[in-house]
Amino acid sequence: MTLAVCAAPARAALSVSAEVDRNSVEISGNLYLTVTVSGDSASVPDPKLANMQNFNVYSSGRSQSISIINGRIATSVTFTYILTPRFLGVQRIPPITVFNGKEKAVTPEIQVTVTKGGQQGAAAQPTAQPQRSSHRQPTRAAAQGGPQIFVKAEPDRRSAYPGEQINLSIKFYTSVPLSSNPQYLPPTFKNLISEDLPPIRSGETEIGGVRYAFSEIRTALFALAPGGAEIRPLSVIAQIPSNEPVDPFDPNFFQNLMAMSGAQGKSQEFTTDIIPLTIKPLPPGAPADFGGAVGNYTITASADRSEARTGEAVNFSIALNGTGNLKAVTAPKLPDLADFKVFDTMSSLDIKKERDIISGKKTFTYILVPRAEGRKTVPAVKFAFFDPAAAAYREIRTEPVVLRVEKGAEGAKSVYFNQAAPGGGDVTPSGSDIRYVSERSGAAASPRLAARVTALPLWAHAIPAALLTLGFWLARFNRFKSANPLLFRFRRARASASRDIDEAEALVKAGRNNEAVSLLYDSFMDYLSDKCGVKVSALTMKKAGDLIKERFPGVGDRAMEEIRELWTALELRHFSPEAAGAEGTSDLAKKYALLLELLEKELRK
Amino acid sequence: MIPAKKVLFLLLAAAALPAAAYDRSELAEFNDLYKTGRYEEALEGYRNIIAAEPANPWAYYNAGNALFRLNRMGPAVLNYSRAFMLDPRSADIRANLDYALRQTGQTLAPDNVPKALHYIYYLLAEREIKAAAILLFWLACLAGAASFLFDGGGAGRAAGSVSLTAAGLLVLALAWLGARQTSPFTAAGVAVKPDGARMLSGPGGNFKTYASAPEGRLVRILDAADDNYYEIGLPREGIKGWALKTDIERL
Numbered sequence: 001m002t003l004a005v006c007a008a009p010a011r012a013a014l015s016v017s018a019e020v021d022r023n024s025v026e027i028s029g030n031l032y033l034t035v036t037v038s039g040d041s042a043s044v045p046d047p048k049l050a051n052m053q054n055f056n057v058y059s060s061g062r063s064q065s066i067s068i069i070n071g072r073i074a075t076s077v078t079f080t081y082i083l084t085p086r087f088l089g090v091q092r093i094p095p096i097t098v099f100n101g102k103e104k105a106v107t108p109e110i111q112v113t114v115t116k117g118g119q120q121g122a123a124a125q126p127t128a129q130p131q132r133s134s135h136r137q138p139t140r141a142a143a144q145g146g147p148q149i150f151v152k153a154e155p156d157r158r159s160a161y162p163g164e165q166i167n168l169s170i171k172f173y174t175s176v177p178l179s180s181n182p183q184y185l186p187p188t189f190k191n192l193i194s195e196d197l198p199p200i201r202s203g204e205t206e207i208g209g210v211r212y213a214f215s216e217i218r219t220a221l222f223a224l225a226p227g228g229a230e231i232r233p234l235s236v237i238a239q240i241p242s243n244e245p246v247d248p249f250d251p252n253f254f255q256n257l258m259a260m261s262g263a264q265g266k267s268q269e270f271t272t273d274i275i276p277l278t279i280k281p282l283p284p285g286a287p288a289d290f291g292g293a294v295g296n297y298t299i300t301a302s303a304d305r306s307e308a309r310t311g312e313a314v315n316f317s318i319a320l321n322g323t324g325n326l327k328a329v330t331a332p333k334l335p336d337l338a339d340f341k342v343f344d345t346m347s348s349l350d351i352k353k354e355r356d357i358i359s360g361k362k363t364f365t366y367i368l369v370p371r372a373e374g375r376k377t378v379p380a381v382k383f384a385f386f387d388p389a390a391a392a393y394r395e396i397r398t399e400p401v402v403l404r405v406e407k408g409a410e411g412a413k414s415v416y417f418n419q420a421a422p423g424g425g426d427v428t429p430s431g432s433d434i435r436y437v438s439e440r441s442g443a444a445a446s447p448r449l450a451a452r453v454t455a456l457p458l459w460a461h462a463i464p465a466a467l468l469t470l471g472f473w474l475a476r477f478n479r480f481k482s483a484n485p486l487l488f489r490f491r492r493a494r495a496s497a498s499r500d501i502d503e504a505e506a507l508v509k510a511g512r513n514n515e516a517v518s519l520l521y522d523s524f525m526d527y528l529s530d531k532c533g534v535k536v537s538a539l540t541m542k543k544a545g546d547l548i549k550e551r552f553p554g555v556g557d558r559a560m561e562e563i564r565e566l567w568t569a570l571e572l573r574h575f576s577p578e579a580a581g582a583e584g585t586s587d588l589a590k591k592y593a594l595l596l597e598l599l600e601k602e603l604r605k
Numbered sequence: 606m607i608p609a610k611k612v613l614f615l616l617l618a619a620a621a622l623p624a625a626a627y628d629r630s631e632l633a634e635f636n637d638l639y640k641t642g643r644y645e646e647a648l649e650g651y652r653n654i655i656a657a658e659p660a661n662p663w664a665y666y667n668a669g670n671a672l673f674r675l676n677r678m679g680p681a682v683l684n685y686s687r688a689f690m691l692d693p694r695s696a697d698i699r700a701n702l703d704y705a706l707r708q709t710g711q712t713l714a715p716d717n718v719p720k721a722l723h724y725i726y727y728l729l730a731e732r733e734i735k736a737a738a739i740l741l742f743w744l745a746c747l748a749g750a751a752s753f754l755f756d757g758g759g760a761g762r763a764a765g766s767v768s769l770t771a772a773g774l775l776v777l778a779l780a781w782l783g784a785r786q787t788s789p790f791t792a793a794g795v796a797v798k799p800d801g802a803r804m805l806s807g808p809g810g811n812f813k814t815y816a817s818a819p820e821g822r823l824v825r826i827l828d829a830a831d832d833n834y835y836e837i838g839l840p841r842e843g844i845k846g847w848a849l850k851t852d853i854e855r856l
Contacts, residue, residue, distance in 0.1 A: 336640050434701045437639050437647075437670050438663040441632050447691050450736035451660045461739065464746030471750030478756065 013040040016047060016098045018107040020083075027114050027181065030199055031083040032060070035107075037098050038076045043346070047079055050094035055083040056184050058198040058217070061360075064348035075348070082198040085114040086181040149174045151236045153187070153272040155221070161280050163294025163325050164388040166221040167197065167356055172236050172270070173205075173212040184217060187234035187272070191227065191279065193325075195220040197356050220358050222325040226281035233271045240266045282386055287395050289333060293385035295324015299332070301381055301398035303368075309408030310373055313343070316366045318381055318398060323359040326351060331364040332383040336436065339376040339405075343367035370405040377402050486533045493530035497523050497596055504589045513585045520585075520592055521574040524566065527596070531603065541567050554605025562595050635667070644671040662691035666698050673705060679797035679820040681705050683854050686823070690790055690856060693727040709821030731785055738778040745771035789823050794835065794853040796822045802853055804846030808834035816844055824848070826855060 014037075021032040035047045049057060060080040085091060093110040149172075156167045172182060186194075197218035204213050223229050282294075297320050304315040318332060326349060334342065343366070351360040370376055380397040387394050442448075481488055500523030507516035529536045532547040541564060548555055548563070569588055635650030651668035658664060669684035685702035692698055703713040714723040729737065748768035755761030785791055796802040796818040804816040808831045818824055818839060827845060828836035835853050838845035 335642060338640060432704065434670055434673050434704050435697045437636050437667040438697060439632070439636065440663045442658065443661045443663070444692065446733060447660055447662065447730060450730065450733040453736035453739050454732055456739070461742065464743045464750070467750040468746040468753075471753035475753035475756040 014038070014044065014098060014100050014103040014105050016096060016105040016107055018047075018093070018096050018110060020093070020110055020112060023111070024113040024115060025085060027085055027088055027116060029085075031055070031085065031112060033057075033081040033083050033093065033110075035079045035081070035096055036076060037079070037105075038074070039100065040074055041100075044075050044077055045098050045100045047096050047098050049081070049096055052083075052093065053183070054087050054091040055085055055093070056181070056200075058082045058084075058196040058200070060196070060198045061351045061353050063350045075346075077348075082200075084181060084200060085112070086183060088114050088116060090114075148176045149238060149240070149268070149270060151234070151270040151272055153231060153234060153275060155231065155275060155277065158276075159278040159280060160223055161282055161294060161386065161388045161391075162223045162225055163292065163328065163386070164223065165295075165324070165358055166192075166223070166277065168194075168219045168221055168231060170217045170219070170234060170272075171214050172216075172238075173207070173214045174238070175210055175212050176240060178238050178240060182215075182236045182238035185235040185237065186219070188232045189221065189230065190232065191224050191229040192221045192231070192277070193224065195222070195325075195351075195353070195358055197353050197358075218356055220353075220356070222328070223277070223279040226279050229277040229279050231275040231277065233274060236270045238268055238270065240268050283391065283393075286386070286393055287384040289382045289395065290384040290386070290393060291330045291332070293320075293324065293329045293383070294388060295322055295326075295385060296387050296389065297322030297324065297329075297383070297385050297396065299381070299383045299396045299398050301378070301401050303378070303401050303403060306402070307404045307406070308370055309406050310370050311408040312369065314340075314368045314370070314403060316368045316378060316401065317363050318366075318383075319361055319363045320383065321359075321361045323357050324385070325358065326360050326362045329362050332381050334366065334381060335379045337368065337378060338436065339372060340368040340370055340378070343369065370403065373405045373407045375402060376405050486530075489530040490533070493527045494596060494600055496530075497527045497592070500526075501589050501593050501596075505586065508586050508589065516585050517570065517573045517588065520588055521570040524570055524592060528563075531599075552603045552605070555599070555602040559595075559598050559602045562591075562598060566591055566595055639667070639671055639674075642674075644674045647671045648675070660691060662688040662695065662698060665691070666695075666701065669701060669705065673701070677799075678705060678709055679795055679799070680854070682709060682821040682823070683795040683797055683856070686790055686793075686795060686856050689727075691730055691732075693730055705821065706823075709819065711821075711823060726784070726788075729781075731782070731788075731791065734778055734782050734785065738775055738782065741771045741775040741778060744768075745775055789825070789840070790856060792826050794824050794826050794837065794855045796820055796824060796848075796852060797854045798852045802837070802848040804837065804839075804844070804848055805834075806846060808836070808847045812847065816842075816846055818848065818853075824853060826853070829855075 016035065016037050018033065018035045021034075025031045035049075037044045037047055058081065060082050062077060062079050064075065064077045083093070091112050091114050093112065095109055096107045098105050151170065151172045153168060153170045156169070160166050170184075172184075197220050201216040201218075202214065203216075204211060206212070221231070300319045300321075302317050302319070304317075308314045320326070320329060320332075331347065346365045348363045348365070349360065350362075351358065353359075368378070378401040380400050382395060382397045384393060384395045386392075443451075500519055504516040504519045504523070507513070507519065525536045525539060528544050528548075529539055532539065532544055532551065534543070534547065544567075545560055545563065548560070566588070569591075573584065573588065631650060632654065635647045635654075638644075638647035638650065648668055648671035651664055651671060654661060654664040655668065665684045665688035669681045669688060672678075672681035672684060682702070682705045685698065685705050688695075688698045689702050699713060706713055714720060745768050748764045748771060752761045752763075752765035752768055755764060797820070799820055801817045801819040801822070802824070803814045804818060805812040805814055816839075818837070822839070824837040824839060826835050827838050829850075831847075833850055834847040835850055835855075836845065837848050837853060
């Protein structure tokens with residue numbers, strides 16, 4: 001008979017259901033509770049079981065299934081527990097909750113009827129529980145001096161590697177009947193994690209001539225790190241029927257009276273001592289791919305199809321099978337897949353506990369999206385682990401997986417890997433990594449140009465500064481020159497007159513005397529005009545003499561006389577060309593040159 | 606304007622010349638080594654490229670990738686940082702530097718700084734800002750000289766406007782360069798040893814060790830005058846000390 005209840009908020013992604021394999025169980029039997037958590041993400045939370053005083057609860061295993069259909073992820077994890085009842089009557093399994101941080105789902109309460117042995121047609125456990133079997137020899141242990149009840153914890157080894165399984169056997173012995181099934185309070189651990197190994201074994205044995213009924217609970221332990229580890233004390237609380245008379249003045253009178261009636265007994269706690277363990281360090285020489293896995297594994301790789309189109313998602317799975325603490329096994333490192341975009345990594349875990357060995361399968365699923373068409377290969381994936389039986393590292397690898405990729409339609413490039421329907425939600429990144437190496441062979445132009453510019457010598461930068469200074473000076477000079485034209489004419493007059501004399505002499509030599517005289521005349525007029533600061537047209541001999549006397553008082557009479565003589569001679573020859581012979585013209589040029597010499601000296605006085 | 610144009614043209618032409626200091630096909634070979642997981646060999650190849658072409662940011666980037674795969678986080682951060690200093694606009698370089706920094710408890714962009722502002726702050730490499738400042742200086746001077754030479758004319762006024770604009774931009778570039786002096790990548794180094802860098806209270810083994818910069822941590826180099834020790838600072842923690850030069854690689 002199966003009772004199943006399910007709870008999930010309307011339209012919620014997270015749901016939980018719980019079922020028991022029967023709704024009535026003998027006090028000496030076991031009950032299987034199966035809790036299934038479903039969600040639309042790669043991982044779902046573990047269920048939270050309330051503290052149950054009326055049952056002893058042992059984890060029996062878990063099984064996970066994950067599916068990705070059209071980019072939608074659906075995960076379902078089934079957790080199995082074995083429940084052993086402690087009291088007769090209607091017992092309740094409280095609501096079981098799961099919470100993923102956003103959504104919460106709760107199962108309804110489950111009721112189970114616990115009956116005395118023999119009421120059920122088929123007992124779950126043929127061997128009676130301690131309190132049932134111990135009716136045969138109720139007080140023999142006391143008579144022979146041995147303890148009536150004791151508990152013993154014993155690991156199968158005292159030394160192990162981190163991650164190597166250690167089986168802890170906890171046995172509860174009793175030679176007297178008990179009022180109810182005892183309550184087991186599991187030990188805590190230092191540097192160890194534990195995994196239940198149900199079911200509970202029970203039987204009878206003889207120790208020191210005393211016959212005991214016993215219950216055995218086994219637990220698998222895995223060390224976390226080298227060094228010391230401890231199994232701390234565990235407790236078993238048992239209700240022992242009391243045969244003492246009831247004292248009416250005892251403050252616990254009513255409790256003792258109830259114990260007399262058989263409904264309750266005297267509560268007694270039994271504990272064990274601390275058990276130290278030695279955890280050996282893993283030997284040196286671990287392969288580069290070693291990620292801490294200890295046990296014995298095999299690895300396989302597969303894709304959900306052998307043909308795909310570019311832009312379409314392919315589910316690529318790596319499955320690790322074997323014995324060991326699979327919960328702690330991390331995903332093997334994928335080789336660089338240049339031909340694929342790699343998206344989510346999801347893991348599913350199936351754990352079995354057969355023959356007290358933790359084994360199972362852990363599957364890592366990657367979403368690969370081919371980038372280009374052609375025959376694409378996912379290379380072998382390596383996985384390294386430490387085999388404690390051989391005390392050696394082993395490296396295993398998958399076979400390469402080949403995919404034939406065809407060109408996909410443009411629309412196929414929109415791939416969704418999120419929980420919601422395509423088009424309605426966001427991509428959920430599940431991991432991250434550095435970006436791939438670059439194929440670019442050199443620096444861009446900008447950094448190269450920058451490198452060359454900054455490598456220029458410091459003095460090179462003085463060139464524009466010098467040009468700027470020069471430009472500034474030239475501009476100032478031109479402005480000054482424009483503002484003071486007479487000053488520049490005054491300064492240039494001598495040089496200009498000298499050039500004219502040279503030119504006139506050249507004309508004389510060429511026999512062109514008239515042109516030479518005209519040139520000398522114009523030159524002399526220009527010279528006097530520049531020195532006097534008036535236009536040639538406004539210059540007369542008298543005015544020139546007055547201006548020279550006024551502006552340059554140091555000019556002597558001789559110089560003034562020479563000016564008048566030259567002026568007269570030049571005018572005469574200029575306006576009477578027939579008088580301009582070669583000899584006379586040359587003399588005029590020399591006289592003009594001598595006058596210039598004299599005037600330049602006189603003008604500076 | 607003509608001299609400025611000539612100088613710019615020559616500089617651009619020089620920059621455009623292929624830096625054929627190594628065989629291009631070697632890069633593909635090194636990348637193949639990386640692809641097949643032979644990271645040490647790939648790293649050796651990338652180092653050869655760096656030696657031949659030290660201004661190539663991608664050589665540093667690829668070397669950073671190989672070092673990251675080899676789980677040598679300090680040298681990986683160093684190489685990504687050098688790539689970032691050469692080409693801060695590359696999204697790939699930024700992403701990998703940020704990723705590597707996060708592995709060492711650091712971030713590229715502080716959480717309280719808007720991403721856009723951080724991007725603009727690092728839009729140009731420090732060397733590019735310097736080069737821009739130099740070119741703006743040249744432009745401002747030459748255009749200024751031209752404006753003086755063509756004094757009073759339309760060309761002179763245009764040259765004057767160009768010169769003033771360039772001078773304004775030069776001031777901005779210098780201000781940017783000044784602001785970049787507070788960047789964690791300026792006057793910085795990286796702790797490259799797997800055990801990090803011990804920080805001593807003085808430049809010598811006889812001084813007390815009072816802190817340790819973990820591998821991959823960006824540190825500010827405050828003083829490099831000593832032969833064997835850098836004086837380094839950890840701005841976030843507000844502490845400084847002396848670390849062996851062999852433990853810190855300068856950016």
